[in-house]
Amino acid sequence: MSKISAMMDTxxxxxxxxxxxxxxxGHNIANKSTEGYSRxxxxxxxxxxxxEGGLQIGMGARAGVVTRVNNPWLEKQIQKEGMSMGFEDSRADAMGRVEQIYNEQNNKGLNQYVTDFxxxxxxxxxxxxxxxxxxxVRESATGMVKDFARVTSQLRGVQEDLDGQIKTTVGEINQITKEIASLNEKIQMVEVQKTPANDERDRRDLLLKKLGEKIDITWAEGKDGLVSVxxxxxxxxxxxTGSSELxxxxxxxxxxxxxxxxxTGTPSNITSQITGGRIGGALDVRDHVIEDLLGxxxxxxxxxxxEVNKAHIEGYDKTGKPGVLFFEQPDSEKGAAAAIGLNKTIFNDxxxxxxxxxxDAPGDNTVANVISALQYRQVMDGGTSTMDDYYNTQVGQVGAMAQRxxxxxxxxxxVINQLSNIRESVSGVSLDEETTKMIEFQKTYDASARLIKTADEMFDTVLNLKRM
Incomplete structure (x- = not known):
């Protein structure tokens, strides 16, 4: 009887x-499209x-643990490459906007306004x-002054937009870090019972990837299963289980x-430490590329x-009066593009x-010739390039940076797509494979039920023998 009972237990x-x-x-199939899920x-x-005697009688099988099919090294590599992806995305978007400011093909750009002047x-x-x-001359000078201001204003506008993106991204980072800390607590509560917290770990891995896309991070998991970021x-x-904010x-x-x-103490400025993620890309364009272009x-x-003022003030006007400054001379090189303006005296007359x-030389054109020749004089870069060459070099560099x-x-x-495909092949859910397993487990269930039925019939047989 005991053996029949053991059969029923099995x-x-x-x-x-x-x-x-x-x-x-069923859980795998339901999460087929869940981002970051590991089967x-x-x-x-x-x-x-x-x-029993000289025999070892098997007692069937038992469910040991539910594990997730996951390669932690691959996950960490995806997170690291995602950090670079966020940087490149942010930088490419920002450089695309900067490139439009210097688009000399589709719009009348600063170079054309200088040439017209x-x-x-x-x-x-x-x-x-x-x-x-x-x-x-006055109208062309006015148009050129306005375009200098346009370039400066639009570059500053891109910087302000990047500032807004940085502020928004920081808010998103704070939400993610709070959730990671909460998941740390949940994982600890589950795994203290020696049970893997599979779904919580999948979610935490996904959040670490998303966090890396926004800012460069380093993280490590301790023996207790908690991560520090x-x-x-x-x-x-x-x-x-605690988090701090940016x-x-x-x-x-x-x-x-x-x-x-x-x-816990005084807020510390970490801007210079950020070199990756979307914030790193935005900072790179805002503080280096655009500042250089403004300079x-x-x-x-x-x-x-x-140069124009130097030549113009040496000349004489139509009535024979000595020349005045053609432009309002900027106080310094910094901010000159926004400060430059046509002298009001010339604008009005x-x-x-x-x-x-x-x-008193009505036909004299000497100063006009000197000023017009400034376009081709090497007055930039320590006397090694003309104004045209200097500006065209900047346009070319912007185009090259945007293309790179x-x-x-x-x-x-x-790279990300390749790693994602590898991860999908390792951890992703295949509906065909899950369907095959479902049929397999269904057949196993049927066979197990038949085993119990057979054991039950054997019980009946034994009981009937005793009644005879």
């Missing part, structure tokens, strides 16, 4: 194993056999007494958005105003434009 455990396996298969499987272990003086040199030519070099965002705000020393780590356009505006080198940013983005996207 069949019962087999039924339970099949139920658990079918439940796990799970039931690890079956042979049950402890019993000894010098062409106005060439026209004036052909007819120094013409008020129409002088008016054309650090942004930059010193900002500990997650430690155990804050984006402007400082007294700069009008740009800075990132601060709000820990170049300021230098061009300051040099142009200085075009006859004050100086074309002659001598007073797009290529780097595409290259990194290919």
């Amino acid at each position: 069949g019962k455990r087999s039924l339970m194993n099949s139920q658990t396996s079918l439940q796990t298969v 799970q499987r039931v690890e079956l272990l042979s049950n402890t056999p019993i000894g 010098f062409n106005g003086f060439r026209e004036l040199s052909n007819n120094p007494e013409s008020l129409a030519s002088r008016t054309m 650090t942004a930059g070099r010193t900002a500990v965002l997650v430690s155990g 804050k984006a705000q402007q400082t007294d020393t700069t009008d740009r958005m800075e990132v601060f780590f709000v820990g 170049h356009v300021d230098k061009l505006a300051y040099t142009l105003a200085t 075009v006859s004050r434009i100086a074309a002659a080198a001598q007073p 940013a797009v290529k780097a983005q595409e290259s990194q996207k290919n």
Whole structure:
């Protein structure tokens, strides 16, 4: 009788194993499209056999643990490459906007306005007494001044937009770190019972990847299953079941958005530590690329105003009066592109434009020729390039940087896609495979039920023998 009872116990455990396996298969199928999900499987272990005489009688199988099929090294590599992906995405987007500001093909750009300005003086040199030519000089100068301001304003606009993106991203980071800390607590509560917290770990792995896309982080998992996350070099965002926040705000020393780590003490500025993720890409374009471009356009505006004023003030206007400053001279090179403006005296009276080198010389065009020739004089880069060459070099560099940013983005996207495909082959859910397993476990369940039925019939037979 005891052996028949053992058969029924074995069949019962087999039924339970099949139920658990079918439940796990259903869980896998339901999460086929869940981002970051790793398929799970039931690890079956042979049950402890019993000894009878010189025999070891097997007692079937039992469900040991439900594990997830996951490669932690691959997950960490995806997270690391995702950090680079976030950087390249942010940089490519920002450089695309900067490139449009310098788009000389589809729009009339600054180079054309500068050329029109010098062409106005060439026209004036052909007819120094013409008020129409002088008016054309004034209008071309006004258009050029406005375009200098446009370039500066649009570059500053991109910086302000990047500031807004940084502030928004910091808010998203704080939400993610709170959830990671909460998942740490849940994982600890589950795994203290020696049971893997599969779904919680999948979610935490996904959040670490998303966090890395936004800011460069380093993280490590302790023996207790809790992860610690650090942004930059010193900002500990997650430690155990607690989290700290970042804050984006402007400082007294700069009008740009800075990132601060709000820990237990005084908030510390970690902006210089951030070199990866979307924030790192935004900071790189905002603080290096755009600031360099602003410096170049300021230098061009300051040099142009200085050289034109130097020549113009030496000349004489239409009525023989000494020349005045053609432009309002910027105080310094920094901010010159936004500060440069046409002298109000000339704006109100075009006859004050100086074309002659001598007073009372109506046909004299010496100064007009000198100013028009400035376009081709090597006055930039320490006397090694013209204003045209200098600006065109900047346009070319912007185009090259934008192209490199797009290529780097595409290259990194290919790396991410390749790693994602590998992860899918390892941890992803295959409906065909799960269907096959479902049929297999269904047949196992049927066979287990038949075993129990057979044992039950054997009981009846034994009981009937006793009644006879």
